[in-house]
Amino acid sequence: MSTSTAPTSVAKTDQPTAAAPSGTARRRGRRGPLAALTTHGILIVASLVAFFPVAWLIFLSLGPDKDDYLHPGQIWHKMTFDNYTFVLQHTGFFDWLKSTLAVTLGTTAIGVIIAATSGYAVSRMRFPGYKKFMWVLLVTQMFPVAVLIVPMYQIMSDLGLIDTYLGLTLVNCTTVVPYSAWLLKGYFDTIPFEIDEAGRVDGLSPFGTFLRLILPLAKPGLAVAAFYNFLTAFGEVAFASTFMLSDTKYTFAVGLQSFVSEHDAQRNLMAATAVLIAIPVSVFFYLVQKNLVTGLTAGGTKG
Numbered sequence: 001m002s003t004s005t006a007p008t009s010v011a012k013t014d015q016p017t018a019a020a021p022s023g024t025a026r027r028r029g030r031r032g033p034l035a036a037l038t039t040h041g042i043l044i045v046a047s048l049v050a051f052f053p054v055a056w057l058i059f060l061s062l063g064p065d066k067d068d069y070l071h072p073g074q075i076w077h078k079m080t081f082d083n084y085t086f087v088l089q090h091t092g093f094f095d096w097l098k099s100t101l102a103v104t105l106g107t108t109a110i111g112v113i114i115a116a117t118s119g120y121a122v123s124r125m126r127f128p129g130y131k132k133f134m135w136v137l138l139v140t141q142m143f144p145v146a147v148l149i150v151p152m153y154q155i156m157s158d159l160g161l162i163d164t165y166l167g168l169t170l171v172n173c174t175t176v177v178p179y180s181a182w183l184l185k186g187y188f189d190t191i192p193f194e195i196d197e198a199g200r201v202d203g204l205s206p207f208g209t210f211l212r213l214i215l216p217l218a219k220p221g222l223a224v225a226a227f228y229n230f231l232t233a234f235g236e237v238a239f240a241s242t243f244m245l246s247d248t249k250y251t252f253a254v255g256l257q258s259f260v261s262e263h264d265a266q267r268n269l270m271a272a273t274a275v276l277i278a279i280p281v282s283v284f285f286y287l288v289q290k291n292l293v294t295g296l297t298a299g300g301t302k303g
Contacts, residue, residue: 054278057271057274057275058271058275059072060072060075060268061083061272061274061275062075062079062080062081062083063075063078063268063271064082064268066266066268066269068267068268069267069268069271083268083269084272086272087272087273088276091255091258091269091273092247092248092250092258093255093276095247095248095249095250095255096254096255097252097280099165099244099248099250099251100234100251100252100253100280101280102169103165103169103233103251104229104230104233105230106165106166106169107169107172107173107176107229107232108226108229108230108233110173111173111177111225111229112180112222112225112226112229114173114177114181115176115177115180115181115183115225116180116225118133118137118177119180119181119182119183119184119185119186119187119188120184120185120188120210122134122181122185123185124188124193124196124206134181134182137177137178137181137182138178138182140178141175145238145239146238148174149238149239149242152171152174152239152243153242153243156170156171156243162243162245163244163246163249165249167243168240168251169233171239171243172233172236172239175232175236175239176228176229179228180225180228180229183224184221184222187220188214188218191217191218195213195214195217196209196213196214198213199212199213223288227284227285227288230281230284231281234251234253234280234281235253236251240253240254241257252273252277255273256270256273256274
């Protein structure tokens with residue numbers, strides 16, 4: 001007895017898929033015209049808000065009278081560069097510039113060297129207390145400047161470094177090195193350990209590996225640390241006013257105070273000096289800005 005099974009066929013129903021009209025399909029993640037316009041509008045407004053104080057300072061620096069800031073509308077009719085001429089010719093501006101560059105560049109160089117070697121040692125080497133070492137650096141940032149000035153002044157006085165560029169540079173390094181070491185330690189963690197192993201295979205010492213292989217890869221992190229050190233030393237007031245006693249060795253931050261007195265504040269000259277002071281910082285920022293964005297983001301994660 002044979003049984004025959006009828007072949008079953010599944011009927012396929014072709015259902016046309018609705019295709020999006022050409023030109024109307026929006027890629028995933030792409031903003032619409034309204035969202036893009038809103039985003040650009042917010043960015044433009046934020047940029048104007050950030051730039052307004054700078055533009056206002058430049059505008060006030062063109063007023064010839066010290067009270068022009070009270071009536072800024074009158075500056076349009078009497079704009080002049082006399083304030084800049086007075087600052088450059090009748091103040092210690094160039095002495096302040098020399099002192100500021102000596103201290104800030106010295107702090108930047110010494111601070112980056114110490115921070116880079118410390119950060120690399122903690123990142124790569126496992127010596128007794130290496131974890132506590134970084135926390136000790138962090139704890140040093142907890143003490144207010146007013147508490148540190150007295151013991152630092154005593155130490156600098158015993159070493160004969162009062163009223164010297166080297167003394168102020170070393171004092172500034174106590175402020176910038178802890179943060180820079182943490183920053184660079186995080187950046188060194190993102191560099192693969194295989195590079196160190198390759199250096200040892202090639203016969204390089206630990207310092208040779210650090211100098212020839214790691215530092216070239218860490219340029220963005222070094223740029224961020226250098227920029228932080230430069231800005232900190234450039235705008236520091238408390239240490240500079242305490243450890244620098246000679247008028248010719250004042251930095252910009254201290255020299256700017258010479259336009260302020262109890263009864264008569266030369267605000268127009270202060271504005272002009274502030275604009276001139278911003279030039280060295282802008283030049284330094286231009287030199288390192290290529291690596292700043294990469295350096296600020298790369299040390300945030302490990303991998």
